[in-house]
């Protein structure tokens with residue numbers, strides 16, 4: 001039995017090495033690669049991914065899983081061994097259900113769609129994309145058919161990013177949240193608009209990079225097992241538990257982009273750096289779901305990084321780094337500026353109160369598309385109507401509307417968005433539990449110390465890697481099911497004061 005288990009782990013480690021090598025090539029593509037390298041790089045990444053897929057779908061993996069689950073069936077659920085068998089079984093079954101030639105067909109179609117999108121978006125030309133999107137929808141529905149009995153067509157997509165959730169559970173959460181968020185957005189909208197012009201002054205790039213590094217180092221991002229590079233669309237990338245990198249984009253005329261983007265990515269990276277070393281080289285050595293991952297980036301970015309206490313500690317150092325734009329600015333003015341709430345057209349630029357409305361719109365529209373209740377031809381109008389209803393804004397063109405996000409134009413339709421809102425909701429529930437266990441956390445944040453908070457997150461979330469589903473992590477860490485109450489309590493405690501509600 002031990003021999004078979006070792007063989008499985010050896011095979012999984014090889015798959016992991018191939019995947020990590022592909023990840024490293026992708027990281028390089030988006031940070032340092034000269035433009036001329038693009039064609040060969042696409043081929044190289046494709047080769048590694050194909051080899052990894054072949055190794056994962058090898059029948060031998062299936063046989064090993066069958067044998068081992070019989071002999072090791074009575075191991076405790078939470079043990080590393082039982083978790084490895086459980087998660088590998090899930091990945092093996094997902095990978096073997098979808099035929100290889102279908103995967104190639106999707107890859108070819110989505111790469112063509114992405115190329116059309118980059119031009120059509122600039123030209124506001126939805127009509128040019130319509131036939132591509134119609135094909136994407138057709139392929140998405142075919143993908144869903146490989147998972148019969150899974151409920152709605154969007155469910156297999158949700159399984160891939162937020163395993164254990166379903167259209168029904170996500171929709172129920174979203175409805176509940178929307179009913180409370182829309183009135184809050186309207187109440188804030190009736191108040192005088194916050195002034196954030198101090199953030200739009202000139203902030204030299206070198207000083208922004210240095211300050212961002214100083215902040216995330218203090219939060220606990222480990223530069224001995226990580227590094228930061230510049231890119232166009234920031235992300236975090238893991239090659240092993242001991243090499244998790246972050247990327248950032250600096251805008252010299254808007255401080256928030258680089259600063260909060262850096263904190264956000266360090267949250268993703270600290271999660272992956274915090275996974276137990278024993279899980280290295282296995283499918284358990286990463287974050288467990290899109291939602292839990294986003295809960296960590298948003299917790300550090302918003303609940304910590306946009307809190308008043310955090311800036312009571314860091315604002316003097318920020319002023320020292322940027323004497324020209326910030327020398328005459330008070331902490332209070334700065335705190336109000338970084339927490340300005342205003343309806344806007346673009347999801348990635350939205351504040352934390354309106355952000356979820358952007359996500360819900362996308363989730364509801366892709367669910368309607370997959371359920372046959374909405375045609376691609378009617379998508380732009382449906383988008384604009386929902387923007388008007390929820391945020392009181394009508395996009396002046398499709399570039400600032402339906403064409404803004406890469407998700408539907410670089411993959412299949414479905415499951416790409418709910419993780420953002422699940423993450424926001426989880427972030428407040430985790431933070432509330434950490435604070436209940438350690439009431440000293442707010443005072444520590446005010447003093448620039450984050451070890452207690454990071455220690456609680458490591459103990460309850462990070463070290464487990466992908467052993468438990470999102471639902472299990474939430475219940476184990478907080479003693480309760482995922483609920484919107486802690487999130488709404490957080491938003492009200494902060495924004496009722498900021499906007500005199």
Ligand code: ZN
Pocket residue numbers: 264268294297
């Ligand atoms: Zn993120």
